[in-house]
Amino acid sequence: MSYRYGPWREGPDPLAPPVDLRAALDALGRDIMEGSSPSAALRELLRRGAGDTAGLDELTRRLWERRARIQRRHRLDGTLSEVRQLLERALEAERAELFPDPDDDARFREAQLDALPSGTAAAVAELADYDWRSEQARAAYAEIRDKLGQQLMESRFQGMKEALSQVRPEDSDRIRAMMADLNTLLLAHLRGDDTDAQFAQFMREHGEFFPENPSTVEDLIDALAARAAAAQRMMNSMSAQQRQELGDLMANAFGDPRLAEQIATLDANLRALRPGEDWTSSARFRGQNPLGLGEGAQAMADLAELDALAEQLGQSYPGARLEDIDLETLQRQLGDEAGVDARRLSELERELRNQGLLDRAPDGSLTLSPKAMRRLGETALADVLGGLRGRQGERETSHAGASGELTGATRAWTFGATEPWDVARTVRNAVLRTLSVNGDKVRLDVTDVEVSETEQRTRAAVALCVDTSWSMVQDGRWVPMKRTALALHHLVSTRFRSDELELITFGRHASTVDIAGLTALEGVWEQGTNLHHALLLAGRHLRRNPDARPVVLIVTDGEPTAHLEPDGEAVFRYPTTAETLRKTLAEVDSLAKLGASVTVFMLGEDPSLAAFVDVIARRGGGRVVAPDLDGLGSAVVSDYLRRRG
Template sequence: MSYRYGPWHDGPDPLAPPVDLRAALEALGRDVMEGASPRAALQELLRRGAGDQAGLDDLTRRLWERRSRIQRRHRLDGTLTEVKRLLEQALAAERTELFPDPADDARFREAQLDALPSGTAAAVRELANYDWRSPAAREAYEQIREKLGKDLVESRFQGMKQALREMQPQDTERIREMMADLNALLLAHLRGEDTDERFDQFMRDHGEFFPENPRTVQELVDALAARAAAAQRMMNSMSAQQRQELGELMAGAFGDPRFADQVATLDANLRALRPDEDWTSSARFRGQDPLGLGEGAQAMADLAELDALAEQLGQSYPGARLEDIDLEALNRQLGDEAGVDARRLSELERELRRQGLLDRAPDGSLTLSPKAMRRLGEAALAEVVGSARASRGERDTANAGASGELTGSTRAWTFGATEPWDVARTVRNAVLRTLSVGEGSVRLDVTDVEVSETEQRARAAVALCVDTSWSMVQDGRWVPMKRTALALHHLVSTRFRADELQLITFGRHAATVDIAELTALEGTWEQGTNLHHALLLAGRHLRRNPDAHPVVLIVTDGEPTAHLDPDGEAVFHYPTTEDTLRRTLAEVDSLARLGASVTVFMLGEDPKLAAFVDLLAKRGGGRVVAPDLDGLGSAVVSDYLRTRRR
């Protein structure tokens, strides 16, 4: 095989690492379990980023830092400062030339120079017809006119900066003709005339002044209006005195008042064509680096672009999407790395949707898909198993059960698996893979192999009762409780499929929920720990599965403070009453008669809770486990496995 290598010009970066959906999904799941909606969790993920991936907040921070740097470092009087310097240079050279001359004409000229107005603009205007004796003075004065002309043109035409640097004196008339033709074109467009042919002719005649290469009149107007509005905002940001002086100076641009008239006409046409541009705002500059008219207009354009990017990154407007971000503008302002970060965030969002990890409900809201729930459960179980190995020396087993009997189910082979191959499914996988890639002969690949699952024939009916009272949220036990339920649910649904798991939540009331409901459950301010109701529902679940070994697991951080009356009303009282304790223990006795193994996972160190759970364990023939929050999941899963083995 031979390979050819060439430069990479555009498209996805072939060397970019793949999008890390695991970290993203884990972050999504964590926020959802803490009570955020999937949509809000996705927005938070994009703002915060995932793993080493920078988020929208980081990009926005860098935008504001750049904006602040522009305003802190610069001031807008660069043109005025330079004109004043050139004027002083011209006057000094002229006085040096006149001083040795004893003639009356020399004294008269000195008197003229001494009588010049104090203002820079007025002095420049007064000297328009002065016959300079010094060649150096005449050159400095001509530089003023050239400087004013170039700055005036550059402030309105962003792409002409390089052309103006190389401009010759004879080019001045060509620029004036271009501006006259441009104003005629814009005026015709403003009147609603068909200007397509006129635009094409204009670009043929003057296209070298527009390296942006606009393709239509609309594109031309958009580019010119944005630049003209930036120049106007720069003028708005100056003091009244600076604006007045600059306006007077511009009348002498290139020594031809027609330039200033053409620019004024251009601004009026563009303002009429694009009234929605920002022509009125201003910004405060407080630095020491002076900017000329062209540089100042570019600074104002940069500020406007930074503001627009900040709005795009904020994603706070209706219908906002990451595809709205102007990557070219982001590259200009923050560099190519920022564009890569924004593109990867967009890919992350797109991949989450493409791989089916987010579903859209009938009401338009986002939900975590069953596939996402499986991924979250898988991650939670892996974390629990890792914790159990580290703390107890136990190891994960390749067999789903103890006796190794075939269940009829299969799974993909993983390194270290010792179960027998399912030959039929392995060959089928190889055939399908070969056909999909168009190969001629069937070859087995390690990815084709499936092994037969085994499990113990005995079934278990498991009721996991989790406390959802406000104290679980308040004391930081909410997410560990949900991750524990996720891990146990994933273990049962993938390794012990014959078992029946029922998830039961209990606060003021108890309720049976599926894993998606529990994951998205929000903490609410509701007093009451109604373990009595939860045990009633657990007993109902065990009675529906009389042929299964009954297992009840309880996660709680408080003694029961509520019970269910025969009429279905929840009765709450704190501190707990004898009636609540009596009814709760009666349900424990009922579960014991069913042969249930009751294990209580006690969170916290409340002495009253400890006394109650000890009593409950003695009455139910179970035991009490007091794990820390990090060990809750491994404790629950380990107890479930211990009960099954027993």
């Protein structure tokens, strides 16, 4: 078997690294927890980029930089400058030829040259019938006509520069024939005639002039209209004097004014067929590098492509997707690396949807899927556990017992054991013992019995109460609070599934939320820290689980400033009142009667809060923890593991 290796040319890069969805999901989760919607977070991720992949903002910056560079470096009078230089060369060579000649004809010719109009176009037209004495001057003047023809054709037909580099008389005839056939084809298509056969015949005869190889009349019209519109925008960008002079010069293209007429007809046909093209705008060029007519048209086409790419990268229009980006054009304008970055961003967006990390809500908005929430929880929990010290390996308390979950281990039965029999091992023991003694009969003995060991697990009812007042947002505690809840929720749902976790938020009011709701919760300007209401909900949760160990955890950065009246109305007072403190401490006492001690995680250094939480610790037999923001998650999870037993 033999193998052959060659360069990679198209399709997905087989050596490209896989899309890093975990890093992307972490970035999405961070933005969502800061208050962004999933849709906005996805847009922001694509704008920023991921890892080594440039985002849409960076690609757009490169586009505008290239656009500014084109306009800053160039000017559009290149054709006029070249023609002027060729004309001066021709006149200088002709005068040098005439000067030594003493006859009257030489003097007459010098007088003709001296009387030429000052304008370049008018002088070129005036010399159309002049009989040159100098061969060098004749060649320079002929080069003017050829240069004008080449520039004119290049401005309308992409790729003409190479085809017209060495123009012969027969080439000019072929160009005129092609132009005539092209206008006939476009007029027929404009009338609505069936032009398929006519187009096929045209491409057989003149396909060499169209390297883009259009497959239909519409493709041909699209290519020609884009180029013609770019040429028109270039003319719009010139001064009125330059525009008039260049228009006059075009009548001398290839020495045949019929070509300019054919170009004018072509432009009129294309305007009628593609009125949606940009035929009217202009651009300002302020550089020193002169561009010819063909190069100027290409520069205008480049500017149009850059504008279109900027719109695609902006993704600001309805239904925008990264698949809309023209990767081929992006690579042509910014290089292969930009195309790779855009392709990776598109793959990232597609994989986030395809792998079920983003769901579409009934209203059309995006939401994080349960799968995405699990991944975010894994990451948050891993970060939290990385901050724990001294408790690795001690996150559960378990012992063998008569009920609980199977551990997979077995042991010999002893008197009083109530674990279920391991039938397979019991029969195996009997077979091994009796066959060696009786030979053909299997008898079961009490010594053969093995039982399956089970593991008793402590069951806990956990109420995590988190402060969602505006100060949590204002002081940068919003995201650490959410990551803490996410880590605890993931730990309970994966490692301690028998535990019952209730997430309770409290601002002016308190409410129970699921983890997805808490993760996507936006900060709202709302005054009030209603811990009283939160403890009421925590007590209700503990009473619903009377057989579980009660655990109450509170994360807050301020003393209570609101309480709930019997009619359900929340009363806010700042500074806090004795009634608010009394009602809140009464709920602490109620929780203590249920066997629950309250752990308060105090954020910040508010003296009033410190005094209040000390009272809670004394009244309810709880404790106070004052972690920094980076250690909040570790502190909460560590306390949960310690308290659940």
